[in-house]
Amino acid sequence: MLIIGLDWEESEYMVRGLVMSFFPHQEFGVDLTPADELSAEQKRERLQVEHNRVTYYNAEGKEYSADYVRPSEAGGKAESADLEPDEASEAPQMTKKIPIEDCRALERAVFEVLGRATHISLPWGILTGVRPTKLPMAMLRDGMEDAAIRERLETEFRISPEKAATATDIARRELKLLNEIDYKNGYSLYIGIPFCPTICLYCSFSAYPLAAWKTRVDDYLDALEREMIAAGEMFKDRILQAVYIGGGTPTSLTPEQLTRLCAMVHKYFDFSHVREFTIEAGRPDSIDRDKLYAIREGGADRISVNPQSMQQRTLDLIGRRHQVEQVVDTFHLAREMGFDNINMDIILGLPGETEADVADTLQKIAALKPDNLTVHSLAIKRAARLNIFWEQFAHMEMKNSDATMRLAYQTAAQMGMNPYYLYRQKNMAGNFENVGFATPGKEGLYNILIMEEVQSIVALGAGASTKAVFANGHIERCENVKEVGGYIDRIDEMIGRKRKLFLQEM
Numbered sequence: 001m002l003i004i005g006l007d008w009e010e011s012e013y014m015v016r017g018l019v020m021s022f023f024p025h026q027e028f029g030v031d032l033t034p035a036d037e038l039s040a041e042q043k044r045e046r047l048q049v050e051h052n053r054v055t056y057y058n059a060e061g062k063e064y065s066a067d068y069v070r071p072s073e074a075g076g077k078a079e080s081a082d083l084e085p086d087e088a089s090e091a092p093q094m095t096k097k098i099p100i101e102d103c104r105a106l107e108r109a110v111f112e113v114l115g116r117a118t119h120i121s122l123p124w125g126i127l128t129g130v131r132p133t134k135l136p137m138a139m140l141r142d143g144m145e146d147a148a149i150r151e152r153l154e155t156e157f158r159i160s161p162e163k164a165a166t167a168t169d170i171a172r173r174e175l176k177l178l179n180e181i182d183y184k185n186g187y188s189l190y191i192g193i194p195f196c197p198t199i200c201l202y203c204s205f206s207a208y209p210l211a212a213w214k215t216r217v218d219d220y221l222d223a224l225e226r227e228m229i230a231a232g233e234m235f236k237d238r239i240l241q242a243v244y245i246g247g248g249t250p251t252s253l254t255p256e257q258l259t260r261l262c263a264m265v266h267k268y269f270d271f272s273h274v275r276e277f278t279i280e281a282g283r284p285d286s287i288d289r290d291k292l293y294a295i296r297e298g299g300a301d302r303i304s305v306n307p308q309s310m311q312q313r314t315l316d317l318i319g320r321r322h323q324v325e326q327v328v329d330t331f332h333l334a335r336e337m338g339f340d341n342i343n344m345d346i347i348l349g350l351p352g353e354t355e356a357d358v359a360d361t362l363q364k365i366a367a368l369k370p371d372n373l374t375v376h377s378l379a380i381k382r383a384a385r386l387n388i389f390w391e392q393f394a395h396m397e398m399k400n401s402d403a404t405m406r407l408a409y410q411t412a413a414q415m416g417m418n419p420y421y422l423y424r425q426k427n428m429a430g431n432f433e434n435v436g437f438a439t440p441g442k443e444g445l446y447n448i449l450i451m452e453e454v455q456s457i458v459a460l461g462a463g464a465s466t467k468a469v470f471a472n473g474h475i476e477r478c479e480n481v482k483e484v485g486g487y488i489d490r491i492d493e494m495i496g497r498k499r500k501l502f503l504q505e506m
């Protein structure tokens, strides 16, 4: 167990995320013994955070330390005051009483000490939060040039030059796309279909096996319809810009149910300004010609066919229960039926996958020429079976690497794609990122809107999380219950939560 020793109590919140990035799967304890009272035994596997000094003692008791200065005490200017307490770095959100510059000075010291001790270099530097592009986005809005932004990301946040350039590029691309729409007066709609053919090993979403819930799918659509009627009414004077039906796997529904779903969305919401309507078809084993027909006739112009890996051994292991050939056939079928904006998702760091496996997967995807490629780094969440049965898989390599990430970027570039949105999750394999690539003009607008948090997203369905972005920039969320039965039974309560949230705004 690694002990975080503190003489400055709030600092636990500031350093914990960063320490976890250096020591994934490690257990932590906290101890308030001051540094000068530590016994030799206590000086092992311990990170000691003092007022102006950080020291790490490894298992052999070897010591690595760094001094740091708190800018607020040194009379320094809070040069990041222009940036919101951001989701790029979580610590400042939790410690609003501590100046953001002081948090960052401490984080830089921890980063330096643990980097030296472990020889691990974290590509995203001191950032542990989910939205690193918010930083360059804020700097761009302040009129900074790209070179100055990159330099600040590298020096202040210790981000690698490669990631700093990527984040800056993406922020500029996002800003351009956002400026093409009146996003401030618009809103987006998310609808969750929480059923899947089987549950994947790494899944932590609201997903339920279809076989067990088959008899309740129509009840679910009835509840969804009631939520749509209420939300459509609440937002009748606002401009709907993007619609995303995800899950789960929406194509778990029958063709008739898909037709009903699309008809309901069109009935209760005004589509005259909708720029993009995505249905995440998702699992190839749930897609057929009739369903694609229902989706196409239902007006969706962007779909996903998600392989996650093109290695049969991996698909079997992670419980996907579909064949590699099914991915290829489904993709060709969708193209043949006229879908000209198809996304494919892959995950890097899946159990037992080597660099050669990833290269082979990427090659097979490149041969299909999708319009979007979304590359995820495996993130093992608490509720996932992969975490619950961790010991069964502990012997397998589950790590993303610089080399595989680079391969993904290179393959996307060879397909004529640019990175256009990016986010990170906790407990990611190798502490990398999820990144969406697209050929020019095929970028998923909804993905940018959800990442940059510039407009409200009304989310319907079990486990859906609605986000209200108010005119003053303040953000509030309300969640629907995750469990399908609970969602159906308590639909009035879900509607009431939304009314309460948006009443503040309207």
Ligand code: SF4
Binding pocket: 195, 196, 198, 199, 200, 202, 203, 204, 205, 206, 207, 247, 248, 249, 282, 283
């Ligand atoms: S397809 Fe997606 S939502 Fe469904 S079980 Fe797999 S990871 Fe979860």
